[in-house]
Amino acid sequence: MYTAPLRALIDELGRLPGVGPKSAQRMAFHLLRVPTEDALRLADAIVAVKERTTLCTRCFNVAEGGGMCAVCSDERRDVTVTCVVEDPRDIVAVERTGQFKGRYHVLQGALNPLEGVGPEQLRVKELLQRVDEEGTEEVILCTNPNLEWEATAMYLAKLLTPFGFRVTKLASGLPVGGDLEYADELTLGRALEGRRELDA
Amino acid sequence: MVDFRSLRSVCLEPDPAGTTVLTGANGTGKTTLLEAVGYAATLRSFRGGTREAMVRAGADRALVRATLEREGRPALIEAELVANGRSRAQLNRQPVRSRHQLARVVAVTVFSPVDLALVQGGPSGRRELLDEALVAVDPTAGELLDRVDRVLRQRAALLRQAGGRVGPDVLHTLEVWDDRLAAGGETLATGRQGLAGRLGPLVGEAYRALAAGRDLEGVTLAYQRSWEGPLLDALRAARRDDLRRAVTTVGPHRDDLVLGFDGRDARTQASQGQQRCLALSLRLAVHRLVAAETGTAPLLLLDDVFSELDPDRSRALVCSLPPGQALLTTAVPLPEGMEVARVVPVASLTTAPATAGHDERLSAPAPRPEGVP
Numbered sequence: 001m002y003t004a005p006l007r008a009l010i011d012e013l014g015r016l017p018g019v020g021p022k023s024a025q026r027m028a029f030h031l032l033r034v035p036t037e038d039a040l041r042l043a044d045a046i047v048a049v050k051e052r053t054t055l056c057t058r059c060f061n062v063a064e065g066g067g068m069c070a071v072c073s074d075e076r077r078d079v080t081v082t083c084v085v086e087d088p089r090d091i092v093a094v095e096r097t098g099q100f101k102g103r104y105h106v107l108q109g110a111l112n113p114l115e116g117v118g119p120e121q122l123r124v125k126e127l128l129q130r131v132d133e134e135g136t137e138e139v140i141l142c143t144n145p146n147l148e149w150e151a152t153a154m155y156l157a158k159l160l161t162p163f164g165f166r167v168t169k170l171a172s173g174l175p176v177g178g179d180l181e182y183a184d185e186l187t188l189g190r191a192l193e194g195r196r197e198l199d200a
Numbered sequence: 201m202v203d204f205r206s207l208r209s210v211c212l213e214p215d216p217a218g219t220t221v222l223t224g225a226n227g228t229g230k231t232t233l234l235e236a237v238g239y240a241a242t243l244r245s246f247r248g249g250t251r252e253a254m255v256r257a258g259a260d261r262a263l264v265r266a267t268l269e270r271e272g273r274p275a276l277i278e279a280e281l282v283a284n285g286r287s288r289a290q291l292n293r294q295p296v297r298s299r300h301q302l303a304r305v306v307a308v309t310v311f312s313p314v315d316l317a318l319v320q321g322g323p324s325g326r327r328e329l330l331d332e333a334l335v336a337v338d339p340t341a342g343e344l345l346d347r348v349d350r351v352l353r354q355r356a357a358l359l360r361q362a363g364g365r366v367g368p369d370v371l372h373t374l375e376v377w378d379d380r381l382a383a384g385g386e387t388l389a390t391g392r393q394g395l396a397g398r399l400g401p402l403v404g405e406a407y408r409a410l411a412a413g414r415d416l417e418g419v420t421l422a423y424q425r426s427w428e429g430p431l432l433d434a435l436r437a438a439r440r441d442d443l444r445r446a447v448t449t450v451g452p453h454r455d456d457l458v459l460g461f462d463g464r465d466a467r468t469q470a471s472q473g474q475q476r477c478l479a480l481s482l483r484l485a486v487h488r489l490v491a492a493e494t495g496t497a498p499l500l501l502l503d504d505v506f507s508e509l510d511p512d513r514s515r516a517l518v519c520s521l522p523p524g525q526a527l528l529t530t531a532v533p534l535p536e537g538m539e540v541a542r543v544v545p546v547a548s549l550t551t552a553p554a555t556a557g558h559d560e561r562l563s564a565p566a567p568r569p570e571g572v573p
Contacts, residue, residue, distance in 0.1 A: 111354075111373060111376070112354070113354050113355070113357035113358035113361060113373075113377075114353055114354055114357045116357075116361070118358075118361070118369065118373060119369055119372070119373060120369065147347060147350050147351065147354075147380065148354070150380065151354070151373075151376045151377060151380055152376075154376045154379060154380075155372065155373060155376045158372065158375070158376070159372075185339050185340070186340075186343055189340060
């Protein structure tokens, strides 16, 4: 039905997350139609991301050229606070808030025995070494509110507390601009649990 | 219902407040109709059928669509069963995340001949009876059950991976999962225990009514934990054993609801008639408890109950049936004195053409209300 190169492109696109066979076909035909330089720009970008990016030597965020990531090489960052996240995408989310001035540590996953992920598969040793050497005063566990991350946070807290600094985790609650009436009972329940004194 | 087992396209309109009787010869699909209604409410088959078995041979998917009214507001449930793939459900055209979410909208009480296993069978059926009731009366129970189940699966995977060896890494991570299991397990066991306490008198009452003057022994219900003292300590004590056998030997998944007649174990020391009566009493008691605590009586689904009971007990059951909407199948004549609101011969349904305006796919999702991310 398709020529071999087109078939190959559709198959490759179809493996991308969130792309079904129909979308893959649409994208492939689109690429077939666009000017050659546009298609090559996409191909170059893919090659570049694979060839030039590495993991940050300090925090395991995405970095360029075998060195440290943009956050770690920024001198203005507060070295006493380390925010532990699961995945580089979480860094993007926290950075967007503009509220956090410290550094990160990417764990590259969460404890999940069902998927064969134990502490050895995560960057736990590196975290312990860092907080020991860098003069850390607070570790923020930037946890996704699910069971695996709660377990991971507890595991880290057990390892980190002996160092004697603050270990904190994110509060869980209601989205800003949301409506109480639309909040599901779990979120609202957690928000009630984590309620705070109102300063008057 | 579309392509559900033998049913090609069927529309059933039961009486909104009373008992609707589905009649027909054996093999005409009475139980299947009831099963489809039950599936829309629980996303499970009370006959224990697999999803593949519930899709009509030759079709790739089945659909059950139910419109109901709860607290004066209409609700639409659509459940799609896919023979090879993921089955889905929608409530008011929004995806249903877990079957517990549905249980908060529509509760059902099912009586069926397989209920005998509640009394005769292993503890899992009795735990499930308690858990279903818990979900119906407590809005946080569904999440708790999912959580405990997930911790158990994570812990089991870890135990298997450890392969009997106890390194410091295994111990450290095991402690974390034990802590999660202890927290969830204690809450669940306390919830079940409280529920069993509230159910006890209701079961006794239902049993006395059904026994119709015979076997007037006291029914006892006792929730039995699989551990003593704090669960965390019990998990620590069992750790060596758990690691060796690669299973979690204590926890809410090993508990039982022990049923007895004046101290005798109902499972082994009661007649089949008594056991059948006790199984019905358990269902009736849960029904009354849910009705009393939520203010809404669950929908009653009675599958072929009279064929299993002698005439005295059948009459007694009719007298003790709670008021409210009920669907009933029978292959034998109904006991005297039974109030019936509507009789539906199943054969008349199966020949009906596809109803106009009901297409065979899930409705398109409704736009989300404003303010929801």
